[in-house]
Amino acid sequence: RYRQVPTFGRAIRRFTSNASGMKKLAGCDFEDLLQCAIPIFKGLLDDKNNTIVLDLLFELATWHGLAKLHLHTTATVSSLEASTTRLGAALRKFQDVTCKEFPKVDLPSEEAARAQHKAAVQKRAGTIKGRKLTSHADLKGKGKAPAAATRTFNLASYKPHALGDYAEMICLYG
Secondary structure, eight states, X not given: OGGGSOOBTTTBOOOOSOGGGOOSOOHHHHHHHHHHHHHHHTTSSOHHHHHHXXXXXXXXXXXXXXXXXXSOOHXXXXXXXXXXXXXXXXXXXXXXXXXXHSOEEOOHHHHHHHHHHHHHHHHHHTEETTEEOOSHHHHHOOSSOOOOOEEOOOOSSHHHHHGGGHHHHHHHXX
């Protein structure tokens, strides 16, 4: 659906055919994805989850717009603090409701990268499953492909935790 978004001057460039598989993104690319996300995601899920996702996207876009202002006033900093509170509530609701309803697995490219990394580690160790390597074919692996790794949405990491410090840092350092 991102591919159907028309360009908008110099602000929004054309998206690739696979937005989830985009590599080497710059900050402006993430910003473009966020700015176009609400109409892209609208109607993709059932009503309950659609509302949660659209509310989360709106709060993310609002917070991002406030945080990137070049000139802050007392009013904009207090708006950023309120937006941070709403964003935290939206993230927790997304984690508690929507994430539990949908299984999350690695993309095929992530699975391939994980298998390649595992093969490289085993090559350095000199063995695969307890036997000496004899050829390059041993590294490719034979038999069943490994199952896709199940992932969970984790709010207990530094990045979501640091969002609450932005308003205070703006006041301290500008």
